[in-house]
Amino acid sequence: MDTTSRLLLLLEVVERGSFTKAALSRNIDRSVISKQMSRLEEDLGVRLLNRTTRSFSLTAAGAEMVKKAQQLRELLSETIRLAENYHQEPKGVLRITASTTIGHRYLQPVINDFQKRFPQVEVELHLDELVVDIVSEGFDLAFRIGEPKDSSLIARKIARNRLLLLASPEFIDTYGMPETIEELAQLPSASYSSQSIRVGSIRYYNDSNEECEQITNSTFRANNGEVLLMKALSGTAYVLAPAFMIENEVKDGLLVPLLTDLKLMNFSDMYAVYPHRDLPVRTRLFFDAVKDYLGQKVPIWENNIPNFENLYQ
Amino acid sequence: MDTTSRLLLLLEVVERGSFTKAALSRNIDRSVISKQMSRLEEDLGVRLLNRTTRSFSLTAAGAEMVKKAQQLRELLSETIRLAENYHQEPKGVLRITASTTIGHRYLQPVINDFQKRFPQVEVELHLDELVVDIVSEGFDLAFRIGEPKDSSLIARKIARNRLLLLASPEFIDTYGMPETIEELAQLPSASYSSQSIRVGSIRYYNDSNEECEQITNSTFRANNGEVLLMKALSGTAYVLAPAFMIENEVKDGLLVPLLTDLKLMNFSDMYAVYPHRDLPVRTRLFFDAVKDYLGQKVPIWENNIPNFENLYQ
DNA sequence: TTCATTAATGCCAAAATGGCACCAATTGGT
DNA sequence: ACCAATTGGTGCCATTTTGGCATTAATGAA
Numbered sequence: 046m047d048t049t050s051r052l053l054l055l056l057e058v059v060e061r062g063s064f065t066k067a068a069l070s071r072n073i074d075r076s077v078i079s080k081q082m083s084r085l086e087e088d089l090g091v092r093l094l095n096r097t098t099r100s101f102s103l104t105a106a107g108a109e110m111v112k113k114a115q116q117l118r119e120l121l122s123e124t125i126r127l128a129e130n131y132h133q134e135p136k137g138v139l140r141i142t143a144s145t146t147i148g149h150r151y152l153q154p155v156i157n158d159f160q161k162r163f164p165q166v167e168v169e170l171h172l173d174e175l176v177v178d179i180v181s182e183g184f185d186l187a188f189r190i191g192e193p194k195d196s197s198l199i200a201r202k203i204a205r206n207r208l209l210l211l212a213s214p215e216f217i218d219t220y221g222m223p224e225t226i227e228e229l230a231q232l233p234s235a236s237y238s239s240q241s242i243r244v245g246s247i248r249y250y251n252d253s254n255e256e257c258e259q260i261t262n263s264t265f266r267a268n269n270g271e272v273l274l275m276k277a278l279s280g281t282a283y284v285l286a287p288a289f290m291i292e293n294e295v296k297d298g299l300l301v302p303l304l305t306d307l308k309l310m311n312f313s314d315m316y317a318v319y320p321h322r323d324l325p326v327r328t329r330l331f332f333d334a335v336k337d338y339l340g341q342k343v344p345i346w347e348n349n350i351p352n353f354e355n356l357y358q
Numbered sequence: 359m360d361t362t363s364r365l366l367l368l369l370e371v372v373e374r375g376s377f378t379k380a381a382l383s384r385n386i387d388r389s390v391i392s393k394q395m396s397r398l399e400e401d402l403g404v405r406l407l408n409r410t411t412r413s414f415s416l417t418a419a420g421a422e423m424v425k426k427a428q429q430l431r432e433l434l435s436e437t438i439r440l441a442e443n444y445h446q447e448p449k450g451v452l453r454i455t456a457s458t459t460i461g462h463r464y465l466q467p468v469i470n471d472f473q474k475r476f477p478q479v480e481v482e483l484h485l486d487e488l489v490v491d492i493v494s495e496g497f498d499l500a501f502r503i504g505e506p507k508d509s510s511l512i513a514r515k516i517a518r519n520r521l522l523l524l525a526s527p528e529f530i531d532t533y534g535m536p537e538t539i540e541e542l543a544q545l546p547s548a549s550y551s552s553q554s555i556r557v558g559s560i561r562y563y564n565d566s567n568e569e570c571e572q573i574t575n576s577t578f579r580a581n582n583g584e585v586l587l588m589k590a591l592s593g594t595a596y597v598l599a600p601a602f603m604i605e606n607e608v609k610d611g612l613l614v615p616l617l618t619d620l621k622l623m624n625f626s627d628m629y630a631v632y633p634h635r636d637l638p639v640r641t642r643l644f645f646d647a648v649k650d651y652l653g654q655k656v657p658i659w660e661n662n663i664p665n666f667e668n669l670y671q
Numbered sequence: 672t673t674c675a676t677t678a679a680t681g682c683c684a685a686a687a688t689g690g691c692a693c694c695a696a697t698t699g700g701t
Numbered sequence: 702a703c704c705a706a707t708t709g710g711t712g713c714c715a716t717t718t719t720g721g722c723a724t725t726a727a728t729g730a731a
Contacts, residue, residue: 046688049362049434065708074690079710081688089441090449098696099708106444113437120433121362124426128402131419136403359719378677387721392679394719411727412677677728687718697708 049117051085054078055093056114059103060181126323135327140169142179143188146270146290147315148172151345152188155338159331166327174268180320185328188335190287191313199322203336204315204344207288209357210247210307211300215280223303226259235276235284238266247285250308261285274300287312288353289346296349302356309357315339362430364398367391368406369427372416373494439636448476448640455484455492456501459583459603460628464658465501468651472644479640487581493633498641501648503600504626512635516649517628517657520601522670523560523620524613528593536616539572548589548597551579560598563621574598587613600625601666602659609662615669622670628652 046054058067064078086093093107103111129137143152148170156168171177171184179187179198187193192200210229223229226247237244247259265276270290277284277300294300317332324332339345347353359367371380377391399406406420416424442450456465461483469481484490484497492500492511500506505513523542536542539560550557560572578589583603590597591612607613630645637645652658660666 047360047363048438049430050360052437063708075709076691076711077689083710089438091441091444096709097698098710099698101709106441109440109444110437113433113440116433117362117430117437120426120429124365124423124430125361125402127422127426128404128419131404131422376677388678389680389722390720396679409678410729411679412729414678673731675728675730677726679725679727681724682722683720684722685718685720687716689714689716691713691715693712694710695708696710697706699704699706701702701704 046081046084048085048088049121051081051088052110052114053118053121054081055085055107056111056118058082058094058101059107059111063100126321126325129325130323132326134165135163135325135330136165137325137327138167138169139186139327139331140171140184141186141188141331142171142173142177142182142184144174144190144270145172147188147190150292151289151339152335155331155334158338159334163327163330166331179318185319185325186332187318189316189318190289192316193318198318198320200316200318201332202314203317204289204339206312206314206344207347207353207357208285208309208312209288209291209295209350209353210283210303210309211277211286211291211295212283212303213278213280213300214298216277216283217301219280226304226307229283229304230259230261232262233264233282234261235265235267235273235282236261236263237270237273237285237287238268244285248310250310254308256310288350289315289344291346291349293349296351302350305356307357315344359394359397361398361401362434364394364401365423365427366431366434367394368398368420369424369431371395371407371414372420372424376413439634439638442638443636445639447478448638448643449478450638450640451480451482452499452640452644453482453484453497454499454501454644455486455490455495455497457487457503457583458485460501460503461485463605464602464652465648468644468648471651472647476640476643492631498632498638499645500631502629502631503602505629506631511631511633513629513631514645515627516630516645517602517652519625519627519657520660520666520670521598521622521625522601522604522608522663522666523596523616523622524590524599524604524608525596525616526591526593526613527611529590529596530614532593539617539620542596542617543572543574545575546577546595547574548578548580548586548595549574549576550583550586550598550600551581557598560620561623563623567621569623601663602628602657604659604662606662609664615663618669620670628657 054067057070058064058078061067061070064075064082068075068078082094089110091106092104093110094101095104141152149172152170156170160166160168176189177184177187188203190206220232223232226249245263246261249257249259251257265273265282267273270287273284274286274290274294276282277286278294283303295302317335319328350356367380370383371377371391374380374383377395378388381388381391395407402423404419405417406423407414408417454461454465462485465483469483473479473481489502490497490500501516503519533545536545539562558576559574562570562572564570578595580586583600586597587599587603587607589595590599591607596616608615630648632641663669
């Protein structure tokens with residue numbers, strides 16, 4: 046391991062906050078971190094870290110080296126990307142992050158087909174309800190609902206994402222079929238909530254085409270769409286669901302659309318997010334494959350909702 | 359060996375023009391170069407070099423990688439220098455280049471003493487009559503007569519360098535003692551000539567303090583001062599010698615100053631040259647040690663010439 | 672046409688790396 | 702205040718990588 050690699054390792058130790066966490070991230074033994082940090086200090090002839098048996102802090106020299114390591118990582122990443130531009134065939138590891146639903150339902154089938162076409166591409170699919178930092182976590186591509194807050198990332202819309210109001214027949218038996226949005230607002234709802242998106246109201250256009258917002262009685266919140274659907278299926282709440290979460294629940298009559306005359310505002314679109322404009326071949330091809338799979342104008346999941354093009358318009 | 363080191367090796371191969379020369383420079387086997395270049399291409403997934411069994415050329419991708427490697431080398435050098443700024447004690451390898459005379463006579467005694475004081479500093483002394491490129495050859499410090507032509511280098515004058523005209527008693531017996539510079543110009547001379555400095559005339563101030571130049575009959579030219587002195591000692595030429603080349607020849611009567619009333623112009627001063635303002639501790643301390651050894655106003659070598667302060671003034 | 676030189680490669684010894692087990696000290700929780 | 706879990710350090714050893722040597726093949730200069 047050379048000085049550059051050790052510097053990048055130092056950077057990761059600092060960014061993750063401990064030798065142990067950095068080791069876990071790299072899938073190497075803690076002793077490797079300890080030894081390599083010692084070697085780095087010996088090579089540079091300067092102490093970089095003050096360590097106790099449970100923690101560490103950076104010295105002044107260490108802080109300077111970390112800055113340099115950041116520049117080295119950036120330059121090395123650029124270099125490798127530049128090399129990847131010369132690739133004809135996609136190869137290497139494609140690291141993707143997405144929410145559980147997106148990953149499980151929409152990406153995995155694409156990945157399966159993609160790896161049949163390009164057997165020399167390895168894929169790492171990381172499902173996380175939390176929005177991860179794709180730069181520091183080393184992802185090539187992320188699929189998300191909503192544009193990223195980080196403006197240094199590149200975001201491309203890949204599918205629209207409409208909403209619908211759904212409840213089970215049992216729920217309707219219990220509370221009656223609501224006829225106005227005010228009636229609906231009194232009923233218990235299940236709603237999506239994460240660190241980046243919080244849905245606590247229904248936004249729609251009234252008869253005069255004005256934007257309106259109705260606060261809902263959100264009694265159950267989760268950051269996982271499947272969990273929200275399960276709550277609705279249980280008959281104890283209705284759900285304001287993004288269409289991409291729907292499989293066969295509507296088609297099978299397990300969930301019934303409510304207030305279908307309401308003109309709902311669209312939910313945040315689905316985006317592909319990546320750290321640089323220069324995409325390796327494998328990333329660009331995969332991105333295109335996902336777009337093809339989801340459909341150009343009408344996303345694939347809208348086919349699961351009968352007559353959806355006439356609902357909520 | 360990691361990607362960065364391999365990229366730096368690629369850079370050296372390209373700069374030196376062959377695997378063999380790069381191997382010699384690094385003091386490693388040629389097979390190492392071959393294997394590491396293959397590994398680099400495999401890692402990056404792109405061909406960098408087109409090779410025949412006797413030569414190579416860069417591919418387009420290779421040319422891009424070389425540019426990146428230059429940036430990497432610069433950044434890594436900066437990083438290491440930054441680390442060196444935190445050194446308290448001088449350590450590491452000090453690489454010095456100088457002409458044979460300077461190195462042998464003046465630097466070596468300083469090095470001996472310096473390494474007694476700082477046993478953990480290693481020194482590489484590279485003697486070369488040619489002016490070497492201290493950046494690409496990786497030198498910390500160069501000692502030279504005359505300022506460098508390369509303005510990106512830092513040059514510090516460390517000693518003045520006066521001239522004197524010398525001949526052996528046998529030469530004087532043969533040609534008679536010259537009494538004017540015109541007479542001298544008729545006699546055969548030995549003169550210094552290198553790629554950066556060519557001495558083919560005598561420059562002096564006349565009685566009206568005007569700068570004058572007398573072309574000499576230079577029948578023997580060399581880039582090594584000791585060889586020039588040997589020629590003068592042989593009685594077959596006189597020599598216009600920089601004072602720093604003189605040991606005991608004048609004191610012992612083996613060489614005699616000629617035309618001592620002549621007001622000779624000074625020769626190019628002796629300079630220390632280094633690639634960056636930021637000097638590692640070892641370089642700075644050594645520089646100071648050389649200055650101390652040579653003397654502040656009157657260089658040490660002028661002590662070898664009796665009454666020198668009254669000659670050629 | 673010949674020969675010297677240069678890049679490639681197999682084989683093997685040496686060096687470096689990484690993991691495991693264990694130790695010691697710190698810090699957090701009770 | 703005490704205890705236990707966690708984290709950094711290190712010795713030992715197996716594995717991997719590196720580097721050198723000998724040999725081969727091809728190129729280019731004389």
